[in-house]
Every structure is written in C-alpha cells, then in structure tokens.
Amino acid sequence: MTKRQLGLSIYPDHSDFEEDKAYLTLGHKYGFTRIFMSMLEVSGSAEETKLKYQQIVDFGNELGYETIIDVSPRIFDQLNISYDDLSFFNDLHVAGIRLDQSFDGATEALLSYNPYNLIIELNASNNVDYLNNIISHQANKPFIYGCHNFYPQVGTGLPYDYFIACSKRFKKYGIHTAAFVASQVGTIGPWNVNDGLPTLEMDRRLPIEVQAKHLFGTGLIDDVIIGNAYASEDELAVLSELNRYQLEFQVVFNDEVNDIEKTIALEPQHFRRGDINETVIRSTMPRVTYRDVANQPHDNTQQFERGDVLVGNDDFGIYKNELQIVLEPHTEERKNKIGHISEDELFLLDFIKPWTKFQLTAAD
Known part of the structure; x- marks a missing residue:
C-alpha cells in the first residue's frame, strides 16, 4: 500500500x-x-x-x-x-x-x-x-x-x-x-x-x-x-x-467505568470477529487476555443504543470482559455500558467489516 x-x-x-x-x-x-x-x-x-x-x-x-x-x-x-x-x-x-x-x-x-x-x-x-x-x-x-x-x-x-x-x-x-x-x-x-x-x-x-x-x-x-x-x-x-491506516474511535467514558474496562477499551489491538452479526461489533480477544479479572455489573439495565461501548461483566460467563460496540438497540444485564462513541463518528462504524482492525481512544 x-x-x-x-x-x-x-x-x-x-x-x-x-x-x-x-x-x-x-x-x-x-x-x-x-x-x-x-x-x-x-x-x-x-x-x-x-x-x-x-x-x-x-x-x-x-x-x-x-x-x-x-x-x-x-x-x-x-x-x-x-x-x-x-x-x-x-x-x-x-x-x-x-x-x-x-x-x-x-x-x-x-x-x-x-x-x-x-x-x-x-x-x-x-x-x-x-x-x-x-x-x-x-x-x-x-x-x-x-x-x-x-x-x-x-x-x-x-x-x-x-x-x-x-x-x-x-x-x-x-x-x-x-x-x-x-x-x-x-x-x-x-x-x-x-x-x-x-x-x-x-x-x-x-x-x-x-x-x-x-x-x-x-x-x-x-x-x-x-x-x-x-x-x-x-x-x-x-x-x-x-x-492513517486504521480507524480510531473516540470514546466518551461513563463516570462509573472501572480500570479494567478502560484497559480493555484502550490497550488492545481490536478487530471485529469474522463471523459478524447485526447487533454488535465484537472484539473477543480481551475476554481471553483478561478472563481472570473481576468485573462487577454496573450501568447494565438500560437499553443500549448505537455507538454504546460495552464490556461483559462477571455474570456473562465465558464472555466476561469481551468488548462490544452496539449497532442495534438492545438490552442485556450481563453487559456493562462503559461509554459511547463520539456522536460525529457514529457513521464511521459502517467501515468496520469482518476482521477490520480498529482502536479506541479516550475523548478529551
């Protein structure tokens, strides 16, 4: 290239x-x-x-x-x-x-x-x-x-x-x-x-x-x-x-976001699973890397909207600490909302295809 x-x-x-x-x-x-x-x-x-x-x-x-x-x-x-x-x-x-x-x-x-x-x-x-x-x-x-x-x-x-x-x-x-x-x-x-x-x-x-x-x-x-x-x-x-070579989304974090969730969002090289779905973009490697780290439920009872950034909590079994970005509104108490993608960048989620690499950064 x-x-x-x-x-x-x-x-x-x-x-x-x-x-x-x-x-x-x-x-x-x-x-x-x-x-x-x-x-x-x-x-x-x-x-x-x-x-x-x-x-x-x-x-x-x-x-x-x-x-x-x-x-x-x-x-x-x-x-x-x-x-x-x-x-x-x-x-x-x-x-x-x-x-x-x-x-x-x-x-x-x-x-x-x-x-x-x-x-x-x-x-x-x-x-x-x-x-x-x-x-x-x-x-x-x-x-x-x-x-x-x-x-x-x-x-x-x-x-x-x-x-x-x-x-x-x-x-x-x-x-x-x-x-x-x-x-x-x-x-x-x-x-x-x-x-x-x-x-x-x-x-x-x-x-x-x-x-x-x-x-x-x-x-x-x-x-x-x-x-x-x-x-x-x-x-x-x-x-x-x-x-210039991969999309970075700015995340506006919730006040209740914890240290492991910030680490999961900001440190890994994210990529979308190849077997995609219409509901969320799934970055699954964090659940492997951080499988032994506790993550109690919080901000998990509301309806999640497009662009919300989620992390699986302690109740989500094997999917604990998996990172997801919402594409379609849904509810799921086994996921914590940790923040949301900056409003100006929501349309860029359409570029995240199967196996697309992406990163998350903290909004100022």
Whole structure:
C-alpha cells in the first residue's frame, strides 16, 4: 500500500508569501508532506508567474514537501505553454501538475512520458471511462496520480456513493489518490466563495479529523489535503495525531467505568470477529487476555443504543470482559455500558467489516 500523506493548499495569487512560508513551516512541524497549489487564477506574465510560484515551491521543497500545481488548458494558452514542452513547470521545481480539465486521453498519456518525470495528476471527480482511455493509450502509470476536486459552494460537494464509484476507477489500477477536507477556520481558496473546500459534501462541517478518518477509512484515498488556507494549528495538530491506516474511535467514558474496562477499551489491538452479526461489533480477544479479572455489573439495565461501548461483566460467563460496540438497540444485564462513541463518528462504524482492525481512544 502507498504511504499515506497529509497535505496543505497554497494560493499564491490570493495570499502573502511570508504568511505562506509560516504556514508551510507549521505544517512541516506536524508532519505534512504535500502541497496542492492552484494556478487557475494567474493574471501576470509567464515570467512574473514563474517567479511568484517558484519562490514558494522552493521554500516547500527545502522543507521536504512534494508540490503538485493545478492547471487548466486556459493557463497553457495564457502563458503560451506547449503540451510538448513542460519545461515551464520543471523550472518551477514542482513534483507534478494536476490537470483540472481533461483532454483526449492520448494527450494525457503522452504527457506522462515527459523528460522531467513530472507527475501528471488527473481530476478524479468523474465517473466516466476517462481513465481507461488514458491507460489504453499506454500511459506511464507510475507517473499518473488522481486527485478529486474540492467544492467551495455549500451544497455542491460530491455525494458519497458517487465519490466511491469515481475513486474505485483509480484504485482499480493501483493509482495514487488524493481528496480534500475543509478547515473550519480557513478563509482562502481559489475563488471569492469559500464555504469550506471539501470533496465530500457530507464532510463539510465535520471536525477536520473526522473528515480525514472518513476519507482514509474508505481505503480508496492515499493523501488527505486541507483545501482551504489557513487551517489552525489545532487542526494541524489533531490531523498529525491521526492514525492513517486504521480507524480510531473516540470514546466518551461513563463516570462509573472501572480500570479494567478502560484497559480493555484502550490497550488492545481490536478487530471485529469474522463471523459478524447485526447487533454488535465484537472484539473477543480481551475476554481471553483478561478472563481472570473481576468485573462487577454496573450501568447494565438500560437499553443500549448505537455507538454504546460495552464490556461483559462477571455474570456473562465465558464472555466476561469481551468488548462490544452496539449497532442495534438492545438490552442485556450481563453487559456493562462503559461509554459511547463520539456522536460525529457514529457513521464511521459502517467501515468496520469482518476482521477490520480498529482502536479506541479516550475523548478529551
């Protein structure tokens, strides 16, 4: 599996160079390694554009970032750049270019053989045979990436099922993919409307770490990029702590939770049993590891609701100290409710399939 990255977005035509530098320095501190840079709004000459973009790209390169710059056919025309000669972008010292609009398939395939080994990143937010066409023209696949769009206008982001269908087209070929999450404080984007810049509409107002968990949790996205600038340091910090390779759910513990129950929740590597049921997600190894540890009944008489975290108590025989997460409401006095999954993350329970690995952390 490709190493998963976190990325930032920079808009040189709408931002200040010194503020951009400070943002990239902060991102570097928190382990961000990728830059999305928009060139859709340039207004100066080719030389002016080159100087403006090159200085921030070079600064990012010094910090170890990989920069991919977003371009369109209009920019090629405006700056008099030929598709047969990508030296302009090589002179910017970028790692690649993202083609915001499509060509004829043969053009994209030919671009992927550029002598500078520039990555050619395609717009992944389409569910047509665009990618198949490019691959059929014998594209240089290691240099083909896919990156979804973002959507500044509220209500216009991709619906989830469509996003999945689009993403699967790229993962079918093992192509590196990226998508966007929205900062809840960033105000800079490519246009004069900025209601956040996510790929998925359902993610727009969620905490940024939940958005990232959602994208990574699909198993179809390698890089998560914050679409709008500038995200807060708190947002960068919480993303830096995110497990990019398995879902971690935040648990709000009950006041009555005891030490063994906290240990059962927070310490093991959990995985769902392969022989699943519709009522609960079962993590059964804790009942083996902690079979000799007593666990008296408490918080065991109410109806359990979706997202409640349960541990079998002393009355549950062999199932004592088994951890469960509720999917369907039910009652069972042989189980103690020890807490519940954070409300924002409940929808992520759908990603816990047979044998899926997951972890639990204590909510702040």
